[in-house]
Amino acid sequence: MTPAGSTPRWGILLLVTALVIAAAGTYAAIAFGRFQESMAAASSARVASGVAELTKATVLFRNTASGQGYGMIGSVPLSEPAGARSLTDVACDRVYGTLQDIVCLKTNRGLVTNFEAVLLDPDWQQTRSWAVPGIPSRTRMNTDGSLVATTVFVTGHSYGSAGFSTETSITAAQGGGGTGSLEDFALLVNGTRITAADRNIWGVTFVPGQSDTFYATAASSGRIWLVKGSISARTLTAVHDGVECPSISPDGTRIAYKKNTGGPLAAHWRVALLDLATGTETVLSEQRSVDDQIEWLDDQTLLYGLARDGAAGDSDIWQINVDPASRSALYIEHAWSPSVVR
Amino acid sequence: MLRQEGSAIYLSISDRNGGKKDLASADLSPAGPRGKPFRLSPVILCLGLVSMLTDVSSESVSAILPLYITGFLGLSTIAFGILDGINQGASAIVRIAASHASDRLGRPKGVALAGYGLSMLARIGLLFASGFWALTGVVTADRIGKGIRTAPRDALIAVSAQPEYLARHFGVHRMLDNIGAASGPLLAFFILMLVPNGYGIVFVVSLAFAAVGVAALALLVPNLKTGAPGGSKPAGKTGPAWGFRWRLLREPGIGRLLVAAGILGLLTVGDGFIYLVLQDRDSFAVQWFPLLYVGTNVVFLVLAVPLGRLADRWGKARVFVAGHVALLACYLLAAAPLGGLGPTVACLVLLGAFYAATDGVLAALASQLTPPDKLATGLGAAQTVVALSRMAASAGFGVLWFALGPSTAMTVVGSCLAAAVAASWFILRGGLRQRTAV
Numbered sequence: 001m002t003p004a005g006s007t008p009r010w011g012i013l014l015l016v017t018a019l020v021i022a023a024a025g026t027y028a029a030i031a032f033g034r035f036q037e038s039m040a041a042a043s044s045a046r047v048a049s050g051v052a053e054l055t056k057a058t059v060l061f062r063n064t065a066s067g068q069g070y071g072m073i074g075s076v077p078l079s080e081p082a083g084a085r086s087l088t089d090v091a092c093d094r095v096y097g098t099l100q101d102i103v104c105l106k107t108n109r110g111l112v113t114n115f116e117a118v119l120l121d122p123d124w125q126q127t128r129s130w131a132v133p134g135i136p137s138r139t140r141m142n143t144d145g146s147l148v149a150t151t152v153f154v155t156g157h158s159y160g161s162a163g164f165s166t167e168t169s170i171t172a173a174q175g176g177g178g179t180g181s182l183e184d185f186a187l188l189v190n191g192t193r194i195t196a197a198d199r200n201i202w203g204v205t206f207v208p209g210q211s212d213t214f215y216a217t218a219a220s221s222g223r224i225w226l227v228k229g230s231i232s233a234r235t236l237t238a239v240h241d242g243v244e245c246p247s248i249s250p251d252g253t254r255i256a257y258k259k260n261t262g263g264p265l266a267a268h269w270r271v272a273l274l275d276l277a278t279g280t281e282t283v284l285s286e287q288r289s290v291d292d293q294i295e296w297l298d299d300q301t302l303l304y305g306l307a308r309d310g311a312a313g314d315s316d317i318w319q320i321n322v323d324p325a326s327r328s329a330l331y332i333e334h335a336w337s338p339s340v341v342r
Numbered sequence: 343m344l345r346q347e348g349s350a351i352y353l354s355i356s357d358r359n360g361g362k363k364d365l366a367s368a369d370l371s372p373a374g375p376r377g378k379p380f381r382l383s384p385v386i387l388c389l390g391l392v393s394m395l396t397d398v399s400s401e402s403v404s405a406i407l408p409l410y411i412t413g414f415l416g417l418s419t420i421a422f423g424i425l426d427g428i429n430q431g432a433s434a435i436v437r438i439a440a441s442h443a444s445d446r447l448g449r450p451k452g453v454a455l456a457g458y459g460l461s462m463l464a465r466i467g468l469l470f471a472s473g474f475w476a477l478t479g480v481v482t483a484d485r486i487g488k489g490i491r492t493a494p495r496d497a498l499i500a501v502s503a504q505p506e507y508l509a510r511h512f513g514v515h516r517m518l519d520n521i522g523a524a525s526g527p528l529l530a531f532f533i534l535m536l537v538p539n540g541y542g543i544v545f546v547v548s549l550a551f552a553a554v555g556v557a558a559l560a561l562l563v564p565n566l567k568t569g570a571p572g573g574s575k576p577a578g579k580t581g582p583a584w585g586f587r588w589r590l591l592r593e594p595g596i597g598r599l600l601v602a603a604g605i606l607g608l609l610t611v612g613d614g615f616i617y618l619v620l621q622d623r624d625s626f627a628v629q630w631f632p633l634l635y636v637g638t639n640v641v642f643l644v645l646a647v648p649l650g651r652l653a654d655r656w657g658k659a660r661v662f663v664a665g666h667v668a669l670l671a672c673y674l675l676a677a678a679p680l681g682g683l684g685p686t687v688a689c690l691v692l693l694g695a696f697y698a699a700t701d702g703v704l705a706a707l708a709s710q711l712t713p714p715d716k717l718a719t720g721l722g723a724a725q726t727v728v729a730l731s732r733m734a735a736s737a738g739f740g741v742l743w744f745a746l747g748p749s750t751a752m753t754v755v756g757s758c759l760a761a762a763v764a765a766s767w768f769i770l771r772g773g774l775r776q777r778t779a780v
Contacts, residue, residue, distance in 0.1 A: 009561040016557040024550035028533075028543045035537045071538070093413065107413065109535050111528055112632050131628040133621055135412045153412050183744075197740035266474065312472065313414055313539050 043067040045085060045334045052086030054122040058341045059303070060095050060102065063087055064314045065334035073104065073124070074335065078297075081332050088124045093136040096339040101127075101145035101173060105136030105152070117150050119173060128175065133167050138245065138293045141173070142206035142214075147231075148173050149204030149214070166202040168216065170231060179231060187218055189225060189238040196220045201236065203245035203293050204229075208252050215239075215246045215255060222264055226255065226274070240274060245293040250342070252276075254322075256294040256302050259283060267291075271302065273322055284320055286328045295338045303331055303338040378506060385502035386511050388562045389495060390518030395555035396458060397522030398529060399465065399548045400484065405527035405632070406534060407481075410541045415472060429482055430733055433489035434726045441493035441722025448569040450494030450718055451559075457491025458556050460484075465549040469542070493722035497568050500709035500717055508710060509658050512702030513650025520643035524636050531632075569715040596711040596720055599659075600727050602766035603704060606666050607731025609759040611739040613638060613693060619676040619748045620686050634690060641694020642701075649698045650706070658707045659770040663763055665699025668692045670759045677752035704728065 045065035052075040054060075059081060063074035069087040073095050076085050092104035102120040107113060115136060119128040134152035141148050151168040171178035179185070182201040187194045199220045207213040211231075218227040218236055226243035227236040243257045255274040259281070262268035268289045273282040288306060295303045300322055308314040317338045319331040332338070440457065444450040464483040471477045496512075503511035530544045537543060617634045653661040672692035675685055704724055712720025742751040 013554075013557055013561045016561075017554050020550045020553050020557075024546050027546045031540060031543045032537055035540065107409070109531070109538060111531050111535065112630060113409070113531050113534070114629055114631060133628050133631065135409055137412065153408060195744055197737070197744050199744070307415075 038066050038070075039068065041067040043069050043087075046083070048084040048086045050086065051124070052088050054097070054099065054102070054124075054341065056099060056341060059297075059317075059332065060097050060339040060341060061317060061332060061335040062092055062095055062337045063334065064308075064336050066314065073102070075341075076332060078340070082330075085332075085335075090118075090120060090124050092118075092337070094139045094337045096139045096141050096337075097341055098141055098143065098145040099341055101141065103139050103141050103148045103150075103173075105132065105139050105150060107136065115152060117148065117171070119148070128173070130171065137166065138203050140204050140206060140293070142211070143208050144211075146173050146211065147171070147178075147206060149206070149216075151202040151204065166200050168201045168204060170204065170214070179234070182216065182229070182236065185229065185234045185236045187220070187227065187236045187238075194220050201227075205246050205248045205255070205293075207248055208250060215248060217244045217246065224260075226257070240279065243272075243274060244269065246274075247294045247296060249296050249299055251299050256296065256322075258290055258292070258294070262289075271304065271320060282322075282324055284322070284324055284328075285326065286318075286320055295340060297331075297340055303340070305336045305338065308334075378504065380507045380510060381504065382514060383502040383504070383511065385563060385566070386499050386515055387518075388558060389499055389502075390515045392458070392555045392559045392563070393495070393515065393519040394522035395551045395558065396461065397519055398526040399522075399551035399555065400461065400488070401523045401526030402530035402544055402551075403465070403468065403526075403548045406530045406541065406544055409534075411477065414539060414541055429485045430729065432482070433485045434730055436486050436489040437493060437722050437726050437729075438719075440490040441497075441718035444494040444497060444718035445568070445716055448567055448715075449565050450497040450568055451563060451565045453718075454491045454494040454498065455556070455559055457487045457489070457494070458552075458559055459487070460490065461487030462549070462552040462556050463487075465545065465552050468545045469549070492725055493718045496705045496709065496721045496725075497718040498563065498566055499705070500721070501566055501568050501714075505710075507654055509653035509661070509703050509706040510647060510650040512706045513647040513653075513698075516650075516698070516702040517643045517646040520639050520646065524639040524643060527632065527636065568717045596708065596723075598769050598772065599704075599707055599711055600723060602663075602769045603724060604727045604731045605762050605769075606663075606759075606766055607728045608735050608738075609755055609762050610666075610669065610732050610735050611755055612732060612736040615736065615739055615743070616672060616676050616689065616693060619752060620689060622748050623679075623681050634686075637687070637690040638694045638697070641691050642697040645695055645698035646702060649695070650702055653699075653703045653706065658703050658710070661699050662703050662707060663767050663770065665696045665703070666759065666763050666766075668699060669696040670756055670763065672696065673752050673756035673759065677749045677756065679749070 043065045044067050045063070047069060052073070054075070057078045058075045059078060060073060060075050063069050063072050063085065071091045073088045073090050073092050074085040076083060090104060092106050094105040096103050100122065102124075104118045104120060105115070106118060107115055115132045115134060116129050117132050117139070118126050121127050132150055132152045134154040137153055138151040139149065148171045149168065150171070151166055154165050154167050168182045169179055170182070183199050187199055199218065202217050204214050204216045207215070214229045214231070216227055216229055216236065218225050218238065224242055224244060225238035226240040226246055228239050229236045242259060243255065244260065246255045246257045248255050253276055255276060257272055257274065258269035259272040260267045261270050269291055271284045271286045271290050271294065273284065274280070290304050290306060292304045297303050297319060302320050302322065303317055305315050305317050308316055314334055315336045316330055317332040317335045318328045320326060320328040440453050444453040447453065461484050464480050464487060467476070467480040467483065471480050499512060499515055500508065529547070533540050533544050533547065613635070617631065620634070621628045621631065649661060669692070672689050675689050675692065678685070705721055708720045708724035709717055739751060739755060742754060745751075746754065
């Protein structure tokens, strides 16, 4: 047998190659055609005419309705969340905002795909941007819009590796630096400093009306804590176990979060509440696994995103009352990353 | 007696390669390997093309998988990180088993084909997997496939290459391999640029590349024999034992090689950390993060053949150790308080040079130092030692990173690496001296 093989073998290989290219090419062409069709198609959600206006008592979100405007920031008034949505022409993976400033985490697709955080003014014009080192996961802004927290997944440190970790930092919105990675803060658990290498911090929530204090999730060696952070002291102090992606209530008394009731690998996250004064935990009735940082609609109602069954890339925003007896209900269809503008 | 044994081996290799009988004498002449012109083996060219196609397939998926999992499916990725460690361990075990099987059969092609085939099947699974466990299964199958195929494929390269141009042949293979590794991610991101949620297209295109790769391996690469000379004669039983044949060679023994590679591997912290250090001091590196990998791969593919040639002339162990000096320089450059484009690019060049001087050259060294009936086992052992020691290095470096900060940690590891380079050179030279004494 010669190394190059005989002519029939080359012939078979050419035939196989031609067939495979034809099949893959056909698939790609059909998918590309469908994509162009869907881009040109009207939105599958009701869209109001004109550009969205940033006003009090609205909910900002990422529009996930197929058709024109997919992926753009949308808004609906609190008075009519299921009504027609107003859209902007700004694409975001995660969005959060106040009446003056909006932060948008986005993926810049290209041969070199990278990620950035963008600050927008109320006219949706970019005022500032900075590169973030991974795939957007969470973002929050404090009440006066001076601080922006971002959490991203640092994607594999080599193409071959599927190892992931998070990178969370707080940035001063008007420039002038920030905290750098929160992993560099001192993590204190029961008075002991944790120095293990596998520390991960994610999901910052700012305490209303305070410029230095925040809560976040810290994890190390399989343990997960709710930590109270101080920007000036550069510390993270564990205050409770098992709290992920905390979100503090507008009145500052409770924390809504996701609680893992499954295993470390097969997570199942329930929506739960922690009373900060008493340390009492309440698990709400939502049975589906919620992987989101919860947003407070008001002091009694929570909002969170859930992937839509059978429609990858689409999701809905749901609401639930903090009363454990109440049931969840659909709040905004085809939407993700809710942010209530108060 | 020993010399005859050695020449018989090379005769049989050159016979399979359609080579000439005078090869053995050329190899045994102490003057070195310049007696015979370099002729690229078509088998190695085919294997290189198979690897290139397979790397386009696997790297295109690897590059976008995090985006697919988090951005599109909305799954948390921390758990995938936990599984990654388990996967790497499993892959090491499979690698050893597969190389052993390859040697038992005496024909590596079937084992390699099984590995490539499994990875191809994983691509099919990717089209249907959307849950955590399904994706985990797919990624694990791909890893296992990679673990299975590497050692038998390198064994095929080793028996097809002219012995005096072994490292250069490995260099040609690694060059083709890295062309695939560098272009796969670009292809994937190009598809996503045209169709933002076109993950399905990337998976189908990836499957197409994998399928053509498997077909090319099955159809074009002959079912070569490794093992003892004399074909089906029972020579295998009387073949040289471990540690026997190396005395014939210009290079130190496999045992010493494994020790040296392990020590150096323990101080090879992984590109990820170097990229993180670069990102830490420079926003440029954050912005162009994905290009850091491509840049390293491009340097690797450009230097793979020249450094392979150098290894054949100057000594494979020397080039292998010198490659770690390039890594050391890269550490020191990363630790230095320099920002900007220049040092970042210089770091990538040094890192690429490190891979070009060590990856194929280690395989060439290991295959040269291993008795032919244990060829795949020797190759698999070297690869496993390197993979496991580098895994340990990354874990240890993570601790140092947090305890000392990136720059100091880099400097500490750099200092240890300097000592390890000297030590490993001493270890490998010890083997050389032992050889000269015979």
